[in-house]
Amino acid sequence: xxxxxxxxxxxxxxxxxxxxxxxxxxxxxxxxxxxxxxxxxxxxxxxxxxxxxxxxxxxxxxxxxxxxxxxxxxxxxxxxxxxxxxxxxxxxxxxxxxxxxxxxxxxxxxxxxxxxxxxxxxxxxxxxxxxxxxxxxxxxxxxxxxxxxxxxxxxxxxxxxxxxxxxxxxxxxxxxxxxxxxxxxxxxxxxxxxxxxxxxxxxxxxxxxx
Amino acid sequence: xxxxxxxxxxxxxxxxxxxxxxxxxxxxxxxxxxxxxxxxxxxxxxxxxxxxxxxxxxxxxxxxxxxxxxxxxxxxxxxxxxxxxxxxxxxxxxxxxxxxxxxxxxxxxxxxxxxxxxxxxxxxxxxxxxxxxxxxxxxxxxxxxxxxxxxxxxxxxxxxxxxxxxxxxxxxxxxxxxxxxxxxxxxxxxxxxxxxxxxxxxxxxxxxxx
Numbered sequence: 001x002x003x004x005x006x007x008x009x010x011x012x013x014x015x016x017x018x019x020x021x022x023x024x025x026x027x028x029x030x031x032x033x034x035x036x037x038x039x040x041x042x043x044x045x046x047x048x049x050x051x052x053x054x055x056x057x058x059x060x061x062x063x064x065x066x067x068x069x070x071x072x073x074x075x076x077x078x079x080x081x082x083x084x085x086x087x088x089x090x091x092x093x094x095x096x097x098x099x100x101x102x103x104x105x106x107x108x109x110x111x112x113x114x115x116x117x118x119x120x121x122x123x124x125x126x127x128x129x130x131x132x133x134x135x136x137x138x139x140x141x142x143x144x145x146x147x148x149x150x151x152x153x154x155x156x157x158x159x160x161x162x163x164x165x166x167x168x169x170x171x172x173x174x175x176x177x178x179x180x181x182x183x184x185x186x187x188x189x190x191x192x193x194x195x196x197x198x199x200x201x202x203x204x205x206x207x208x209x210x
Numbered sequence: 211x212x213x214x215x216x217x218x219x220x221x222x223x224x225x226x227x228x229x230x231x232x233x234x235x236x237x238x239x240x241x242x243x244x245x246x247x248x249x250x251x252x253x254x255x256x257x258x259x260x261x262x263x264x265x266x267x268x269x270x271x272x273x274x275x276x277x278x279x280x281x282x283x284x285x286x287x288x289x290x291x292x293x294x295x296x297x298x299x300x301x302x303x304x305x306x307x308x309x310x311x312x313x314x315x316x317x318x319x320x321x322x323x324x325x326x327x328x329x330x331x332x333x334x335x336x337x338x339x340x341x342x343x344x345x346x347x348x349x350x351x352x353x354x355x356x357x358x359x360x361x362x363x364x365x366x367x368x369x370x371x372x373x374x375x376x377x378x379x380x381x382x383x384x385x386x387x388x389x390x391x392x393x394x395x396x397x398x399x400x401x402x403x404x405x406x407x408x409x410x411x412x413x414x415x416x417x418x419x420x
Contacts, residue, residue, distance in 0.1 A: 003218040010217055011242055011283060015249035015276070022250065023359030026243045030363060032221055033236045039225035040232065066225070073221060145377035149233030149370040153240060156366035159410075160359035166417050167355035200369075207376050 002076045010076070020083040021076070024118050027160030028075030030153045031125040035069035037150030038131055045140040054138035061135050068128050072157070075121045079164075082117040085110040111172050115181060118164035125158035126188050129195040136202060148203035155196040162189050212286045220286070230293040231286070234328050237370030238285030240363045241335040245279035247360030248341055255350040264348035271345050278338050282367070285331045289374075292327040295320040321382050325391060328374035335368035336398050339405040346412055358413035365406040372399050 002010045002021070010029070014021050042062035045051045051058065089106035093099045132151050139147060165185055169178045212220045212231070220239070224231050252272035255261045261268065299316035303309045342361050349357060375395055379388045 003221070004216050006214050007217045007220055007239075007286075008213040008283065011213070011246050011279065014243065015246035015253070015279060017250070017253040019254070019353075022353070023247060023356040026247060026359050026363060029217075029243065030240060030366065033224065033239065036221050036225035037233060037236060040227070043225070043227040044229070069221065069225060073218065076217075143229075143232070145373040146233040148373040149236050152366040152370045152373075153236060156240065156362040160362045163355040163358040163362075163413065163417070166414075170417055170419065203373065204376075207373070207380050209380065 002080075003073050019087070020080045022079075022083070023160055024079035024082075024121070024164040025076045027118065027125075027157045027164065028072050028079055028121045030160065031072040031075070031121055031128060031157030032069055034125065034128045034150045034152075034154030034157060035065050035072055037146050037153065038065040038128055038135065039069060041135060041139050041143050041147050041150065044143050045135075045138070048140055051138060051140060058135065058138060061131050065128065065131055068124050068131070072121065072124050072128075075117070075124070078117050079121075082114040086114050108172060108174065111168050112174070112177060115165050115168035115172070118161040118168075119181065119185060121161035122158050122165065122185060122188050122192075125154045125161060126192050126195075128154040129158070129192055129199075132199055133195055136199060141206060144203055144206045148200060148207075151196055151199045151203070155192055158188065158192040212290075213283050229297070230290045232289075232293070233370055234289035234292075234331070234374040235286045237328065237335075237367045237374065238282050238289055238331050240370065241282040241285070241331055241338060241367030242279055244335065244338045244360045244362075244364030244367060245275050245282055247356050247363065248275040248338055248345065249279060251345060251349050251353050251357050251360065254353050255345075255348070258350055261348060261350060268345065268348060271341050275338065275341055278334050278341070282331065282334050282338075285327070285334070288327050289331075292324040296324050318382060318384065321378050322384070322387060325375050325378035325382070328371035328378075329391065329395060331371035332368050332375065332395060332398050332402075335364045335371060336402050336405075338364040339368070339402055339409075342409055343405055346409060351416060354413055354416045358410060358417075361406055361409045361413070365402050368398065368402040 039062055042058050045058050089110045092103040092106055094103050162185055169181055172178055249272055252268050255268050256265060299320045302313040302316055304313050372395055379391055382388055
């Protein structure tokens with residue numbers, strides 16, 4: 001829905017009182033921008049004689065980046081769709097004890113499902129960062145700033161998605177579920193930060209001609 | 211042009227071989243997403259009884275955030291437009307010594323103008339971060355993750371724009387010009403990093419209920 005509509009519609013809906021789209025959708029879009037810049041750098045490396053020895057590897061990175069782009073762009077709408085059942089559950093009646101119990105169970109169930117969407121965005125964003133780690137040494141030096149911006153977008157997507165997972169977990173009472181989610185999320189964040197630090201240092205050095 | 215077209219068009223053009231849009235446009239869009247999330251948080255705070263004492267201040271922040279959003283969204287197209295004269299200058303004839311001189315002068319002139327666009331995006335992104343610093347203590351706690359994602363988007367925009375300024379300066383031979391640009395850019399980056407660190411720490415604490 002959002003990808004086919006004007007860019008300004010997503011931005012304006014994001015800015016509005018409507019709770020969805022929110023930070024989760026913005027994170028997915030940032031991830032898509034990161035994957036798009038990775039693709040651009042591949043496209044501007046492929047066919048350049050200077051990088052001919054690496055052409056097969058760059059083509060493989062391009063295919064992977066385009067796949068991540070597709071999934072992350074779809075993540076914008078998935079985040080909105082995941083919010084609806086949460087909102088519906090909160091709207092359930094809470095007059096009797098039985099109604100209160102049913103409502104609470106429905107909220108917990110919806111929150112668990114909703115938390116899975118940003119976790120998937122975080123995984124995809126880390127995949128984009130890993131692709132840039134492979135791409136940097138064999139990429140066209142003329143588009144070094146585009147690699148750098150792609151890394152910034154992917155890392156902001158990862159951390160933004162992580163905040164959305166965390167905020168869901170803070171309302172989920174099933175501690176075993178939360179523990180399992182954090183065991184998946186925390187290593188993604190640690191790895192993402194390490195890759196960003198390493199790549200941005202290399203980008204700055206290349207810009208300065210070192 | 212881009213804001214009125216489908217979101218997927220910007221993403222696909224970004225991913226393509228075309229050198230524009232590139233990282234500069236992606237940074238401007240990330241800044242617009244940051245400003246939009248700031249607006250959303252304001253909109254979901256205004257009218258809530260719990261935050262009534264701060265309503266005038268939140269309304270002022272909303273007005274400012276919407277102004278930044280408009281300018282950052284316009285920055286997407288401005289970045290593309292700034293690239294055209296650079297590209298045209300590189301395409302000038304270089305057969306004779308005179309042509310070489312004219313081409314080189316035109317390139318330098320176009321690069322100087324082009325460097326001003328991401329510098330402006332960096333300034334606007336820092337303004338968005340400053341707005342979030344004012345907003346955080348008086349904002350609806352239910353949208354804490356949206357403040358966090360807004361901060362991540364604005365800071366990625368600032369750093370991404372900074373890389374675009376830097377890459378332009380690396381081709382500009384007028385050292386006095388470069389020095390002046392860096393004197394503007396470096397404090398923006400330092401301040402942006404400090405605000406992001408401070409706000410993300412507060413966001414994480416609030417999510418954990420501390």
